Amino acid sequence: MTQAADVKRIEKISYGDFVLFYGRGKTWLVRLTEGRDLHTHLGRIRVDSVVGKPYGTSFQSEKGEYICALKPTVEDFIMKCERLTQIVYPKDLGIIALEADICTGSDVVEVGSGSGATTIFLANIVRPRGHVYSYEVKDEFMRVAERNVKRAGLDKYVTFHNKDALQGIEEEGIDAIIVDMGDPWSMVKESWRVLKPSGHFVGITPTMNQAERLAEELRNNGFERVKCIEILLRNIEARPGKTRPSTIMVGHTAYLNFATKVLREVSQS
Amino acid sequence: MTQAADVKRIEKISYGDFVLFYGRGKTWLVRLTEGRDLHTHLGRIRVDSVVGKPYGTSFQSEKGEYICALKPTVEDFIMKCERLTQIVYPKDLGIIALEADICTGSDVVEVGSGSGATTIFLANIVRPRGHVYSYEVKDEFMRVAERNVKRAGLDKYVTFHNKDALQGIEEEGIDAIIVDMGDPWSMVKESWRVLKPSGHFVGITPTMNQAERLAEELRNNGFERVKCIEILLRNIEARPGKTRPSTIMVGHTAYLNFATKVLREVSQS
């Protein structure tokens, strides 16, 4: 296993970079600072031992444990967010992007920044030409969301509005809107107004009652292709001769509502 | 519900554009050609009646049925692919992008173009600066995949190789590789070679035997964070006073294997 082939485009780790240290199934997301080593139950990890090496390097901790210095993924930034709120899980985020057709260049409104986990996900997709406009009424949440988005290096793709989206969304001609709040039905009319025709609404709701009320409100206010799903993720322990699903799983996170804005000026074909 | 606000950036439908017609829960993905109307069980849809209108317009078919002319999403192009093979489902694609950290600018290798459904998904994410290199040994499949990718307007982001990837992948320094073939373990060493360190491997396998063997091969050949999951999607019929999951669901599509390339030159911390 020579690494001769890997010379091309390999990113070298520098001070200031984020590294995901990985050992024995545990991970630590760290921004490298000169002289600030990482102390873990697997032993001290000397920060200067990875600087100048490529991401993907492995080495031993001071206790002789095998450690990898990986490049953090966007999912790592999401899962390692500083959290004040429940975050939307990757299993749900993945399908949201597809169903709402969010891609590079999209302009997206998020109602309820929460801890910024979804914001990070969205910003990473829409960059470099698209933009995320994120509304959060609570000061405290917004500050945390901003910090998390900044840490992920995505702040230039996000505009935060510290205001109640119910009092009006400032953008128009939006490609998709993601509503993650307790009473998402109250945002349906305003969402319709600011979306492009054929644009996509996404609602994220923990209870069936919210999903039900939201779906009905969408159907009654100019949305079509209204649907509701839930996603279950099961970990499989794939080991020779003893493959099986994990004993414990996350049984529920949220119902996801999707709908598409339609103009109601019904003409004859 | 006036549409005054929607003047900004609204795309008008022209001949040559794809439109997703939607009525009574059914959809038709059509490229508009002058004089070629769409004949459906909901009545004839006159193509010239939507030209010049924005996406998201609604109108009546000749039978008086309510029809919407929507902008097709990438998911629509995926689901409406001409198919010679089983395709990877959106529920699985969404999490693949996240776990393999595929985003705008990524260079991705796909082994097994199949019908091109995954290729479309990947190309849409990595554009405009990333690229997908898709290997398919069967002529017939590759031609269908090419047609599907072209129809989705994403052909400039994809290079097809009509060859057996086992005989060597031509690219190097790749961000992620997606392997969808019967014996994915046979691609593990070659995948390691062509991935950047800290790059991501994805295996898509219908059986647990394949998932098991692949996971072990990954662990034995320089990959870490090896994991295997399955995703279940459940449709919820959200209707006032009678919300319930749908009776029939897709119970299984594939196991998804993920792993990260690590360089094995273990040094001391």
Place this chain on the structure above:
Amino acid sequence: MTQAADVKRIEKISYGDFVLFYGRGKTWLVRLTEGRDLHTHLGRIRVDSVVGKPYGTSFQSEKGEYICALKPTVEDFIMKCERLTQIVYPKDLGIIALEADICTGSDVVEVGSGSGATTIFLANIVRPRGHVYSYEVKDEFMRVAERNVKRAGLDKYVTFHNKDALQGIEEEGIDAIIVDMGDPWSMVKESWRVLKPSGHFVGITPTMNQAERLAEELRNNGFERVKCIEILLRNIEARPGKTRPSTIMVGHTAYLNFATKVLREVSQS
């Protein structure tokens, strides 16, 4: 594989007995009548060829197909019911018996005989000393339920009441009550009245709205240990080297509500 050991207690098939013919994954539940052969896509099955043989015999159809003559299980009688209504599925029935502690000797009330599938299940458990009292307001349903229960040979353990249970259940001191109707909450007070203290209530409801309202009504009317579950059954295709769950599954049948009657004369410990 000699069958010498099997002489003990082997049941021989006679005319009038039910046989479950099984071939190529298909089953036929038939009562043997002299001269009435079974015509299937696997060829004619001559009824007289199994008479006098033990259950569990195999033979060839006239087309040379391999056929087994099995003893029908209670589940076979349930699944082969003549149906006017949706039946409760075995996956749900099994847990109902456990949660409601229904066993040999139990006296059980069923509200909503439906097609008699649940009735068959219950009667088979409580026999020979317990009894099932089954209420059905619709004539038509009750006649079908009676026929199905009789066919399963369990009619002496069941008393049908062709009346609306809301107008009063005639029995008292009941061990468990199974309510399968559209508005099960309306039966909560009457259920409490006729159950023994510490007796068990079971509600079977397709929608979450019903489950929610029922659970609340139970909590407000002298029931404890109120819980609600759903059961998912997944078929696994277990074949050498290609084991996987089946593609299609039943995604939803019903929510199951359970509760225990408690006397509310709260004294000091």
Place this chain on the structure above:
Amino acid sequence: MTQAADVKRIEKISYGDFVLFYGRGKTWLVRLTEGRDLHTHLGRIRVDSVVGKPYGTSFQSEKGEYICALKPTVEDFIMKCERLTQIVYPKDLGIIALEADICTGSDVVEVGSGSGATTIFLANIVRPRGHVYSYEVKDEFMRVAERNVKRAGLDKYVTFHNKDALQGIEEEGIDAIIVDMGDPWSMVKESWRVLKPSGHFVGITPTMNQAERLAEELRNNGFERVKCIEILLRNIEARPGKTRPSTIMVGHTAYLNFATKVLREVSQS
């Protein structure tokens, strides 16, 4: 809510009886002994305060907490077993009884008594005329299983064999056999020998590999209707206006294999 109607057949609690105390969602399974009060985090529960009362009585603990004195179900005895091993869960037991057609009067062999949880379940079903023959090679497990079965009051319906079932099952003409061991395929031939024709085999296996090998062994050794399933149970928190599945669930316990013994003397129809 008068209790006048409940006088019939109400069981009064005596010393020596088992009571399931229930308070704030917690349960304690206790055999009442004079002078031995129960000390819980909800306060002391005075044992003499429930003696002479019916099951289903409620009262206050010394801390003023609301407590119910319920009649323990068979499921309670199963879940409260003294455990040396993983037990089979109620969700799986319920379907096992149905698929293997185990009912009052059945003679059942269990291979692998484990902690006796399944034994309790089986004994309670087959009583009073059927019997369970339970094989356990490990002394320690068998003693625990015996204690658990005795505690549930079901010991007269169970014969324990402290021996390796691979060396021969002593019974014949058995209705069903439940095999819960690491290499269940090794019991297939012996199971076929001791089952009645048309009798039922059940295998309980945590891994897909075991399920796969067992299924194949069954198909190759005179069994038909070979199938494999898994059961998922999801708790639903049914509360007014906020109904949702629980966040955490048990994602996997075991695969269940079922098969029916068939005699292979293939004759012509």
